[in-house]
Structures are given as structure tokens and as C-alpha cells.
């Protein structure tokens with residue numbers, strides 16, 4: 001129980017502190033007006049955030065920390081075998097898990113059965129900080145199984161896991177935010193990090209946009225894997241969401257909870273949008 005509260009409390013503070021402060025900033029300096037009804041959409045996204053958070057933050061996070069401790073005590077995993085120093089452990093683990101998250105995110109787009117789950121996240125008709133944790137519970141649970149397998153392989157320290165999880169959460173919130181960054185900030189920041197402009201392209205209805213920009217923290221994974229796609233795209237013209245579910249009536253809470261099982265497209269990855277959407 002000690003481990004449950006040692007990780008759950010700071011993570012919850014970071015999650016809701018980030019959510020509240022970015023939400024307040026979005027109201028002062030929004031990038032674009034909403035397409036969906038804001039209160040209803042916020043209620044849907046916050047319902048998913050809270051229900052998933054209850055299971056993942058409070059229950060699973062504690063088990064994962066206990067598992068990471070067990071791996072260390074039993075010498076399981078690459079870093080536990082090599083016995084590298086604490087700072088190297090944090091740095092290498094951050095890079096490893098950020099790249100693994102890139103690959104896993106890409107798999108969610110390229111494997112039809114996984115896309116059925118991930119399309120819930122992409123069906124949001126607007127993008128703001130509440131989109132950051134709008135995931136189907138099955139996607140969260142599946143990602144946890146995958147991450148546990150990677151922890152077993154890699155064997156990071158507890159500190160490395162906590163720092164990566166905090167960074168992942170903070171970057172997910174910032175890149176989904178509907179924030180208009182001043183001047184050239186976005187262009188400068190995305191030389192190294194994933195920014196709101198970069199991730200907004202990933203949520204566009206156009207297929208070539210959706211199937212690009214998979215990185216979460218560092219933008220160089222996309223550049224390296226040739227999936228970086230932001231320069232020259234008119235951010236104001238981007239239509240957010242999925243062409244299969246373009247209306248508010250398509251993305252009610254009931255419909256997004258059932259979406260992985262009832263997808264009209266049978267789970268195929270996103271289709272190419274009409275040519276006018278790409279213009």
C-alpha cells in the first residue's frame with residue numbers, strides 16, 4: 001500500500017495541476033474556436049480521465065512500482081544486469097521508453113485491431129488539454145500490459161519510471177492543448193520536442209496527417225523514422241477528428257465507449273479524406 005500512495009499522489013497532483021493550469025491558459029489564449037459543444041465534450045473527456053485515472057493511477061501504478069522493485073531485487077532486465085549509475089539509468093530509460101512509446105503509438109495506427117481502440121482518442125472533434133487522457137479503458141489496459149513487458153526487458157530504476165511517467169503526462173497535456181504559443185515558439189521548440197502544432201497535425205482528418213507525428217516527448221523519433229510532418233501545413237485549416245465520425249452525434253459517450261466493438265469501418269485505419277479536406 002505504501003507504494004500505491006507514494007506514486008499516486010504526486011501523479012494525481014501533476015495530472016490535475018497540469019489540466020487546470022493549461023485549461024485556464026487555453027481560455028485566455030485559445031488557438032481555435034470549438035467545433036463541438038464545449039461543456040458536453042469536456043464532461044465526456046473528464047469522465048474518461050477520471051474513470052481511467054482511478055484504475056491506472058491508484059491501482060495499476062502501485063502494482064507497477066512494486067513490480068519494478070521486484071525486478072531490481074531479482075536482477076531482471078538489461079539495466080539491472082549491467083548495474084549502471086542512477087543518472088545514466090534515468091537518461092537511458094527516458095530515451096528508451098520515449099522511443100518504445102513512439103513504436104507502440106505507431107502500431108495503434110497500423111494494426112487494424114489496435115486502431116479500433118485508438119480511434120476513440122482520435123474521434124475528438126476538438127483538441128485541448130482534456131483530449132490528453134481521452135482513451136478507451138481497453139487501450140489503457142493493453143498499453144499497461146505492453147509497458148510491463150518492456151519494464152521486464154529493460155529493468156529501469158523506480159526513479160527512472162516515475163520521471164518518465166511524469167514527463168510523458170506533462171508532454172501529452174501540453175501537445176494536446178488548444179494554446180496559441182507566441183511568435184516562433186512552436187517552431188523553435190519542435191526542433192527537439194513535440195509541440196501543439198506538431199501534434200495537431202496528428203489529429204487532422206487527413207490520413208497522411210493522422211499517420212504521422214507519433215512521438216510524445218522528443219520530436220527526433222519522427223524525423224529519424226521519416227514520419228515527421230508539420231512544416232508547410234496550414235494549422236488554421238486543419239479539421240480535427242475522424243472522417244468516419246464527423247458529427248457531434250457520432251461521438252456521444254455511449255458511442256465512443258462502444259466504438260471499438262461497433263466501428264462501421266470494421267476497424268480499418270483511417271481512410272484518405274476527401275480531396276478538399278487536404279487542400
Ligand SMILES: [Zn+2]
Pocket residue numbers: 105109118122202
Ligand atoms: Zn494517434
